[in-house]
Amino acid sequence: MHENAREHTSTFSSAQPVIEVRGLVNRFGNHVIHDGLDLDLQKGEILGVVGGSGTGKTVLLRTIIGLNKPAAGHIRVFGQDLEQLSARERSQVEQRFGVLFQGGALFTSLNLQENIALPLIEHAHLPRPDAEALARVKLALAGLPPEAAIKYPSELSGGMVKRASLARALALDPEILFLDEPTAGLDPIGADAFDRLLVTLRDALGFTVFLVTHDLDTLYASCDRVAVLSQKKVLVADTLDRVASTDDTWVQEYFNGPRGRAASHSPHGLLQHNHRE
């Protein structure tokens, strides 16, 4: 495990979770997605959320950030029950979130610094020149060169779009970052660089990460804990080695199949040095 990840693991375990999900039920018509799902997200950790296709990882993310209303259950964020909050209070909580959706969701008609400046103008009410200056800082944080600021999303590689989307998610200095499949569509080198960047930024800025992924390498490179969604619940949420030894068919196929073994034995896998090559 990465040394910093280990430090975080030991410090966040006893504190109150930043997110507590209890008894969550989600359904669309007769299709029950979650049925009594419980999950905690501890301050400062990077939690990987995995599970078979359609197990409801994205629905869970959308429910926590308020885009999907659950049929039942409670979600406490920073100790506050979201259901009890007024719309204004809820929006204040939501401003402490940064979100990177699958696909990035940048505005195609705005260049990168305009894209990142937008939430700073809308939510932090910064004058445009200040917002754009800060946007350039966020782009640099996300590892983009200065000249990228005036490029449009269509002019960028997939990896640069992900970095720009990360810069936008970081625009308002979020305390919790929600990432949905951030390395999907990236080549292995780009994905590896993204994983490293995420850990570096978490260590430097101290935010908490809820990370939906299918990418085994990302789990080994970046995550302190992993939650497995199965049978409409969180089957297990624990450190990677404990999760990988869980007696469950999907878990065994996923972690101990050929790809899982390759990821865990990578010279840069989390169990050894935290990063893949």
Ligand SMILES: Nc1ncnc2c1ncn2[C@@H]1O[C@H](COP(=O)(O)OP(=O)(O)OP(=O)(O)O)[C@@H](O)[C@H]1O
């Ligand atoms: N708005 C919606 N209306 C109806 N069904 C939905 C809606 N959103 C999601 N679903 C269904 O809920 C289930 C879970 O979807 P979700 O996208 O959360 O799965 P996932 O675990 O993220 O899958 P994947 O790994 O394939 O991305 C799927 O069967 C999906 O079709």
